[in-house]
Amino acid sequence: MPNYALCVDYDGSFFHGWQRQKQFTTVQGNLEKALATVLRSNPHTPLSVAGRTDTGVHALGMICNFKTEEPISNLHKMIVSLNALGGEGLGVRGATEVPQDFHSRFSCDAREYVYQIYNGKYERPHLKNRALWVKYPVDWDRILAEVPHLIGEKDFRSFAKSKSMEGKRAVREILSVQLEQDKEVPEIFKIRIRADGFMHNMVRITVGTLLDIGKGRWESRSIESILEEEDRSQAGITLPPHGLYFVRAYYKNFPQIHALYEPSFLK
Known part of the structure; x- marks a missing residue:
């Protein structure tokens, strides 16, 4: 299954933290809901994340990842769609395919x-x-x-x-x-x-x-x-x-993650 990493910004004042909760708006909940809409014919796994933030905490570059059954042909189009569907206070700033063994939490140095x-x-x-x-x-x-x-x-x-x-x-x-x-x-x-x-x-x-x-x-x-x-x-x-x-997650063995932090028009 192809494995994809996202670099995400969010304003914590809009969310009850990262982790999905039934009764509250969370970053994971909104992002997974948007992914389910964008990848309707391509089911994805639940998002793993470099660090679970509490209610009110912001992110300027949170790394998360998910796997799909089929490759995503246009990552730019996916990012634009996720940003339109993710709700106020949430934005995906970059995406890249990563090796199968990459895990945003356990691979993080x-x-x-x-x-x-x-x-x-x-x-x-x-x-x-x-x-x-x-x-x-x-x-x-x-x-x-x-x-x-x-x-x-x-x-x-x-x-x-x-x-x-x-x-x-x-x-x-x-x-x-x-x-x-x-x-x-x-x-x-x-x-x-x-x-x-x-x-x-x-x-x-x-x-x-x-x-x-x-x-x-x-x-x-x-x-x-x-x-x-x-x-x-x-x-x-x-x-x-x-x-x-x-602010940032570091991965010694995955240089493609570092590229996600670069200004998009300079890539």
């Missing part, structure tokens, strides 16, 4: 998220549901000093939702963490985290902890000491989902 923060005194309407508004002063230099302690393979149990981790392994490898300040709107800060995998709420708790440190909530507590505790109660708050973006 690393995932990258960005959490966007607006650190300003007054509200910016265009950032509603796009960034976390932080009204208090933040010591970004102190946050930057804490970032290196997150890098590497560690037990991140302190930075994951407790109920979801009962009896589960909590070791992950964070490959990079970057603090970026927007050049056009200097009050916007982005914390970019790439890892081999993430636990439930891990990015939102990690960034929440960094913000708590940056606003001077703790004098003696640090990322290093919180990691050593292996206790969720020692870390910071879980930030709301609307500032979080799934």
Whole structure:
């Protein structure tokens, strides 16, 4: 069966997360419904996905894949049709055929998220549901000093939702963490985290902890000491989902996926 990967953008404020739910509008539900219409004579398998996002979380390049009984002759036409049928807040930005053994989740080597923060005194309407508004002063230099302690393979149990981790392994490898300040709107800060995998709420708790440190909530507590505790109660708050973006999935053995992230008119 031919195997196809899609690169998908979505505005999380329109959806109750990625995963299909009978009573709610979800990204998977809308996309599979659109696929069923477009591929009526060519049944497809359920979508697999690189990362299941929660309600309100956005994506700038989520990778998912499905298999069909027959080849798809015109991928461009399929993308146009999916974008017309997928509903508001959802768009497919690229598609490609991939090898039979490709699986968007299990073949993925690393995932990258960005959490966007607006650190300003007054509200910016265009950032509603796009960034976390932080009204208090933040010591970004102190946050930057804490970032290196997150890098590497560690037990991140302190930075994951407790109920979801009962009896589960909590070791992950964070490959990079970057603090970026927007050049056009200097009050916007982005914390970019790439890892081999993430636990439930891990990015939102990690960034929440960094913000708590940056606003001077703790004098003696640090990322290093919180990691050593292996206790969720020692870390910071879980930030709301609307500032979080799934940015990219990485696949070392599948270069055709990287091409999906390139600007379409430059391919």
